[in-house]
Amino acid sequence: MCHDDQKSINVDDSPGFYAIDHYGFPRAGADDPVDPEEYYPAYLQSERFQRFGYHTEELRGGFHWVTSAGYDAAFVVTEAGVIAIDAPPTLGENMLAAIEEVTDLPVTHVIYSHWHSDHIGAASVFGPDVEIIAHRITKELLERFPDPKRPVPTTVFDTEFVLEVGGARLELSYKGENHCPGNIFIYAPQQKVLTAVDILSPGSATFMHCDASQNITGWYEAHAQILEYDFDFFVGGHHMHYGTREQVKLCVEYFADILEGATAAVERFGRSDALVDILAGAGDLRTFVGVENWINSMANHTTRHVLEKKTSDGRLWWERLAGVSTQTKYHAYTVLESIRLERPRPDYRLRGENPPAFQT
CATH class of the missing domain: 3.60.15.10 (Ribonuclease Z/Hydroxyacylglutathione hydrolase-like)
Structure with a gap:
């Protein structure tokens, strides 16, 4: 199952591929659950x-x-x-x-x-x-x-x-x-x-x-x-x-679970104190790493929510739909970003309150 800590990246030294020990996304491997x-x-x-x-x-x-x-x-x-x-x-x-x-x-x-x-x-x-x-x-x-x-x-x-x-x-x-x-x-x-x-x-x-x-x-x-x-x-x-109609409803259920998990992730990690902790852990001069970890934390939280949740018939999603073990993390990122960008914001900073995470 997916956890909040990042999965280790395997280096691929085969011809035609760049080694990705430090950059990019890990490639899906044989350890991912098989499709139904x-x-x-x-x-x-x-x-x-x-x-x-x-x-x-x-x-x-x-x-x-x-x-x-x-x-x-x-x-x-x-x-x-x-x-x-x-x-x-x-x-x-x-x-x-x-x-x-x-x-x-x-x-x-x-x-x-x-x-x-x-x-x-x-x-x-x-x-x-x-x-x-x-x-x-x-x-x-x-x-x-x-x-x-x-x-x-x-x-x-x-x-x-x-x-x-x-x-x-x-x-x-x-x-x-x-x-x-x-x-x-x-x-x-x-x-x-x-x-x-x-x-x-x-x-x-x-x-x-x-x-x-x-x-x-x-x-x-x-x-x-x-x-x-x-x-x-x-x-x-x-x-x-x-x-069929039932197959379509199953897909709708899957993406409803992603929206549910992404909404919970944004609520949990969108708090100013959570963001400050993540940014501070990255160091003052590594703000972009901190922001990446902030987004990753939300995406991983959403992915875990979806892949560990029992579906409407008691099975896990990878037992019912193909591709969920590799695609859910991408859907999670996209949906949580849409929540942040397209949906109403819960609040905004008031004058003189909520100071920014880093002050010069």
Whole structure:
């Protein structure tokens, strides 16, 4: 389990790596708890996946999920053509191959979940004649930072947009900045499939720092917004699985525990006396080391809270979700910083009171 004192760092002298005996982060090792066995789906071992590097499933009513086992996307087959949702480079032309397996109809529409290249950086494979739909902010960002592999959207919206093609209906919504500005919800009401990218990853913790999200308060708000939808299937943009509602609720529970632990850590270590003790221990001329230890103390406190807490079914998190033993420390840091920066401050220094930790 994680303790407040820092874990020792192993030096890696292998070619291509810098020794990190004094700097940087320790690399995860074999002593970390293994991921739950059920996290790894059977398709990973299939001859087809081993050969081509992708897997696709029809979720319901022409809505298909496609994955490279790291990134995922989707497409909807309609009577008038195909609607593609995202185009990760890790799938690339395999998106076209997956579509061609089930229909001869062309791709007529592409929906961008958001502007990040790891999710739409292969959109050019659909050719120049498709209609590309996205939030207005996504278009503005792609015009500001051009990329020929991410063609600029041709249709934009601000709050709500309904796409109806060949008997299929997709409801697009923007509820404010979360993972990044312009990140949207894509809902297929007929099939009860919700796509919300870079918010939650079914079966696992997200990638570090809450999936590199920019507005953590908005990102947490998106957890509740996801559960407001009536969905049976969830496409999250990452990892090995599409999700069920129960899997999504499990991810929400995990991040609720991180918020709980981070809030307690900020309350405990945010006191002026705690900060003074940590800074004083670093020495007057090593203030940045002291500040680092202050942040580390809060992050370690949060990590211990999460990894040692029994979850709703009595098991620990590493027994239920993949990646928590390595990712929780990063999520802890990000969430506690969002508490300090984005949430209301409990108080402020009064005139003539609470002198600073160091005085000259």
